Amino acid sequence: MHALPASLAALVTDFVRRHARAYVPAAAMLACIALLTVWIPHHVGAMVDGLVAQRLYGAALWRELAWLLAAGVGIYGLRVAWRLRLYGAAYRMGVELREQLYQRLAAQGPRFFQQRRTGDVMALATNDVDAVELAAGEAVLAGFDGTLTLILVVATMVLAVDGRLAAVALLPFPAMALAFWWISRHVHDASRNALERFGHLNDQVQETLTGVRTLRALGLEARSSARFAELAQAAADASLDAQRWEARYEPAVGLTLSAAMVLSLGLGGWLVWHGELSVGQLTSFGLYLGQLIWPMFAAGWVLSLWERGRAAWGRLHAVLAEPLAIDDDGRIAPVTAGALRVDGLRFSYPGATAPALDGVSWTLPAGQTLGLVGPTGAGKSTLLRLLLRQWAPQAGAITWGGVALTDYTLEALRAGIAWVPQEPILFSASVAENIALARPEASRAEIEHAARLAAVHEDITRLPQGYDTPVGERGVTLSGGQRQRVAIARALLADAPLLLLDDALSAVDAQTEHDILQHLREQRRGRTVLIVSHRLSAVMDADAIAVLRHGHLSEWGTHAELLARGTAASWYAQQWRIQQLEASLHDD
Numbered sequence: 001m002h003a004l005p006a007s008l009a010a011l012v013t014d015f016v017r018r019h020a021r022a023y024v025p026a027a028a029m030l031a032c033i034a035l036l037t038v039w040i041p042h043h044v045g046a047m048v049d050g051l052v053a054q055r056l057y058g059a060a061l062w063r064e065l066a067w068l069l070a071a072g073v074g075i076y077g078l079r080v081a082w083r084l085r086l087y088g089a090a091y092r093m094g095v096e097l098r099e100q101l102y103q104r105l106a107a108q109g110p111r112f113f114q115q116r117r118t119g120d121v122m123a124l125a126t127n128d129v130d131a132v133e134l135a136a137g138e139a140v141l142a143g144f145d146g147t148l149t150l151i152l153v154v155a156t157m158v159l160a161v162d163g164r165l166a167a168v169a170l171l172p173f174p175a176m177a178l179a180f181w182w183i184s185r186h187v188h189d190a191s192r193n194a195l196e197r198f199g200h201l202n203d204q205v206q207e208t209l210t211g212v213r214t215l216r217a218l219g220l221e222a223r224s225s226a227r228f229a230e231l232a233q234a235a236a237d238a239s240l241d242a243q244r245w246e247a248r249y250e251p252a253v254g255l256t257l258s259a260a261m262v263l264s265l266g267l268g269g270w271l272v273w274h275g276e277l278s279v280g281q282l283t284s285f286g287l288y289l290g291q292l293i294w295p296m297f298a299a300g301w302v303l304s305l306w307e308r309g310r311a312a313w314g315r316l317h318a319v320l321a322e323p324l325a326i327d328d329d330g331r332i333a334p335v336t337a338g339a340l341r342v343d344g345l346r347f348s349y350p351g352a353t354a355p356a357l358d359g360v361s362w363t364l365p366a367g368q369t370l371g372l373v374g375p376t377g378a379g380k381s382t383l384l385r386l387l388l389r390q391w392a393p394q395a396g397a398i399t400w401g402g403v404a405l406t407d408y409t410l411e412a413l414r415a416g417i418a419w420v421p422q423e424p425i426l427f428s429a430s431v432a433e434n435i436a437l438a439r440p441e442a443s444r445a446e447i448e449h450a451a452r453l454a455a456v457h458e459d460i461t462r463l464p465q466g467y468d469t470p471v472g473e474r475g476v477t478l479s480g481g482q483r484q485r486v487a488i489a490r491a492l493l494a495d496a497p498l499l500l501l502d503d504a505l506s507a508v509d510a511q512t513e514h515d516i517l518q519h520l521r522e523q524r525r526g527r528t529v530l531i532v533s534h535r536l537s538a539v540m541d542a543d544a545i546a547v548l549r550h551g552h553l554s555e556w557g558t559h560a561e562l563l564a565r566g567t568a569a570s571w572y573a574q575q576w577r578i579q580q581l582e583a584s585l586h587d588d
Ligand code: ADP
Pocket: 114, 349, 350, 352, 356, 374, 375, 376, 377, 378, 379, 380, 381, 382, 383
């Protein structure tokens, strides 16, 4: 990826350069339009003089009128053509920016998403990209067109009509430039505010839709609607404010041109009176002045598009330039599935007062299963996230097969790990496609095999369309336990050398959990497994059990070893006792 331009001007310049093949012909057509536009008043002036002198009549008059008509049609055709040419290029800019944004978002770690709200990020990909696109397309060519027309018209006024008249007529223009500068500053601030407000509104919509069931269950619809109305009003007010500032361009143009008209008619009349100017020349001059309306409007329009674009690019740039939380500098791929070694690991979440992990060390030989237990908030999930390199530890290192995790490419590392989070996500696709996420080419037999191992096959066959039933946001809603088992089937099908189960069976009953773990043991084929669980029965058969407490490794050993320490010395032994007791109470 090429360097990210900091300013909108640099971004647009770079884009125009790369798409010169679209911009140059469009600019050439605009130049032709400008020339024709300037030629028309000149021609009309000459015709007026011809008519006044009674030189122009009959066929010659018709011919001159036909030329005028041809020029008008020509301008129309060229205007259509340049817009078609340009829009192709400007849309390309939108596509490029959205791709860039998407790739960046996909590469960002949890830290990024923790600090930003989803709806706002979505607004960036729509509203803000649109604003930048308009600046790169419309604004650039309208700016070019306006400037060219302005230069041609003023030059013709001076050279073909009268320099003195032009100088006097242009007197009010510096005042207009000053007004434009002042307005554009406000447009920038107001646009930025409007984009931000829209982001907030978008965020509220996203959050409400995601949590609509909870809102309803808690009877919070009214409060949520009121909040929405408030944000919608704020977004509308902010847009209106931006519009209000933009609306000031037009009157400024009108005032300036009226003043110019008064001045030039005064001086022009005097000049005609003294025979220094023909009536036709004064007519042309008046028409030329009228033609300055477009460059002036263009200036106002370009300024507001540009300021909107600048505000949007500022927001987009902040996201695109945000450094990736995780470096992908490693070169080794694929992973070497050997012993998993954790050495002096320390990690704190941003802004946290106490570290989530502090000085954790252990070694797990390849192909073994480790049970990771401990009270809530002890750092179990955090440890898995560090293994996945979603976050980077502040101290210590993890090696796998003798290679530091950071030396693997991120892609290879993540392909080497199958991770089942506690609340897995199912995408809007069929159950079969959801299971085959990591291996889309897997056969139906392989998918079913994985589903059987995850003890979810029976459940799936009972769905309306079996394996082809759509699930996810737009499909059948599966229960928490079913979702977890589908996710386990997905992880088993991926067949990665390291399997991480993050309390992945919490919504499954004890017997089913037992069956799944039994299948896992039978099929493990040298796979290393880390099981985080609240239920100790899930880890009792593990080769080793690690107890984490407050980010420290407090116990390490097999089930039997830990129990042998007694309930006074071992958290594990104590918990085991409690859970056994609970289980026997349930059985009664
Ligand atoms: P466990 O999985 O053992 O229940 P976690 O690893 O989820 O514990 O959490 C360890 C500690 O880190 C807890 O104190 C928790 O509040 C904190 N924590 C977890 N995730 C985040 C996060 N994304 N940002 C800040 N703090 C977090």
